[in-house]
Amino acid sequence: MEISAEEMKRSIQKIYDMLDEVSPVGFDCGTLCGEICCVYDDDCSDEKVALYLLPGEELMYEDSDSFNLYAIDSRDIDYPHSWTDDVFVVECVNPPRCEREIRPIQCRTFPLIPHISSDGVFHLILDKHEMPYECPIIEKNIKLEDSFVKRTYDVWKILIRDPVVYDLVAFDSRRRDNRRNGYKIVI
Template identity: 65%
Template sequence: MEITAEEMKKSIEKIYERLDEVSPVDFDCGKLCGEVCCKDLEGEGELALYLLPGEELMYEESDEFELYYIDSSEIKYPHSWKGQIYLVKCVNPPRCDRSIRPIQCRTFPLIPHITKNGEFHLIFDETEFPYECPIVRDHIKLNHDFLKVTYEIWMKLITNPLVYDLIDMDSRMRDNRKTNYEIVV
């Protein structure tokens, strides 16, 4: 049975609500870096985030985020992803509507990783960005409830074969680059 757009949007809304209940640290981490991950960085191009399947439905009527897409054949994405890959960028960073910020923002600085043995973990996102996250750099201890909920949400998300394929592809790319990563959960 295929899920309707309305059902998908309600599912994403529940994920957003669940992640709103937790925070990586007990203070506004944006104060550490001046909200650098939410700003347009001069000379670095525009910062945009890829959305997970169905997440684009959250941005269709937003005035604060620009929703656009690229064709899946234009980027390195799993073969299971066909057609449009949606991206979103804040129109007036860092003054975006936090109530609809993407899942990637809500779970940062953690990202999902699947080992070659199929084990699921959360790791610090040490992707090269045009900025540095003090939480990652200084290994600031994350709140237990944030770790628990983020793990729970990503475990739910990877039940979607498209999300699983994306996480698996990203994980293999990290392994192939011999990237050292710290397993957090």
């Protein structure tokens, strides 16, 4: 059964609302690093810094003036074969002053990363190698709020029910395992 765009948008909004109720730490973590995850720009790259969206999440950005939305043919990037539709990315027009209420799921669950072990167990991890900058939360081993960890875990458990999201998380997990640089399991 096909889900309508309106139903998909409502589902994504519910996920956003769930994540809006929690925060990684008990204060604005952007004060630790100057909001580097929002303003990071790799001077060595001609490519724009953008965040990949999950299926349906692009619907949240259709009318936004704060984000540019781009579609990429899934065959043109290193993505699981199950992703046959376009992959969408967003780029904040004026970081870090974007519409916070529609920031991507990646931003809302940062610095936790979904990971599926080779034996199929779902975890949330911290992996400093996933980012092109240093996150003080990870580098200084700052304790994350328990409510944030639990809510993020619950949300990703919902998200990986979608087979293409599951495939992407498993795909990224195998790549991470092959790198063998290690990561820290949070839950």
